[in-house]
Amino acid sequence: MNFEQLRALAAIIDEGTFEAAADLLRISPSAVSQRIKALERSVGQVVVRRGAPCTPTEAGVVLLRTARQVQVLEAETWSALGTGAASRPVTPVAVNADSLATWFVAVLREAAGWPDTTVKLHVEDQDHSSKLLSRGDVVGAVTGSPTPVNGCRVERLGSMRYLPVAAPALVERYRTGSGVDWGAMPVLEFNAKDALQDEVLRARGVSPPRHTIPSSEAFLAALRAGLGWGMIPELQLGADLDDGSLTLLEDGAHRDVALYWQVWTLDAERLDRISESVRRLGRQALRDAGRKSLDADAAPG
Known part of the structure; x- marks a missing residue:
């Protein structure tokens, strides 16, 4: 596999179709299809369920997580080199609707001042947002689960x-x-x-x-x-x-209802920045924020 193949997989899942992914990547639908076929040949498994929308298979979920992590690290690399390339990568985050309607607005207010990042929010119930992390749909999530998703760290925000x-x-x-x-x-x-x-x-x-x-x-x-x-x-x-x-x-x-912040265990400034914002603003707004935090790391996966 190579990064262009992983980029094509992420684009298909994000956009829902091969055609929309082609528009995003500025290549032809045929080229997108060729990259996915090459990826499937290299891993020996089907990675995309063709449908409306397209969805990842179990193998695709594993590769999608890798694709997201590579995208984060690529953005960090370009930033460190000071080239200006890939200057506004997307940071997908899951948050429950009640947090979004209340304390998480302050996080968005701070994100408005981050010139190098765009935020893509997935609104999901706090008891189900961990699934988005495990599928690689998001890099961080406000969740009701204290058990870290594989490859993530978790800390308690409050209730x-x-x-x-x-x-x-x-x-x-x-x-x-x-x-x-x-x-x-x-x-x-x-x-x-x-x-x-x-x-x-x-x-x-x-x-x-x-x-x-x-x-x-x-x-x-x-x-x-x-x-x-x-x-x-x-x-x-x-x-x-x-x-x-x-x-x-x-x-x-x-x-x-206890809320936790789960985020990938990657050494990336953008993830550290949004984590610091969520941690600080969540603990300011929520109850019981003074309780001992759960800082548990799972083995990267």
Whole structure:
């Protein structure tokens, strides 16, 4: 294999098709196809599932990780040589939607001042973003997993606290004595993987009507509109509880979700820079940031 073949593989997975990859690389689709065929011959396995979009096979995932790492090191090399080539490489990062809607905005504000880097965000649930790291789709991820992906290091950022809240009008509609009818009052969920509300409902043995709102900003708007109750990040609430826009349904029913930063174990200034930003700003915003950090390195792979 060679780097041009790996570059073609990464372009196909990023762009979804051979034709789009050809446009990105400024070569013909035939040349892209030839590079992939040569790569598959050299490793003796199919590396791309041809489809819409194209996806990597298991062998392709391994090679894709290598391709991403080589791209990072190539950018570092050009920078060290001072040639100006490859001056704005893409740094793909995964972050959960609630972090992106709150504390991670400060990271983006700092990234705006990095003239040599562009950021590509993948928005993924914190319990599933580690998969993007293992596939080589991203170089770093805000994740809920303390177990390092092979070839990555992990450190604890802190905990994001979620509070059960609802609009006052919704609470009044479903009030029963000193509480609410949890089995009848509609609940909001972010997506099918959102288990925060289920934890509260399981303790009560009920299953109320559900609305799915797959956007952090729209989720908060739906809460304020009285569509249902839901678990919302404390960081996102602002003055909602103070001004009466939302009501806390129950004291002590909060959930704390630990967040970690996982990043490849490469000696690269760009990775160190974004890691420092995420670490510092995450710990400033999140709870329990003073706990002992997990700095675990896995063997490169």
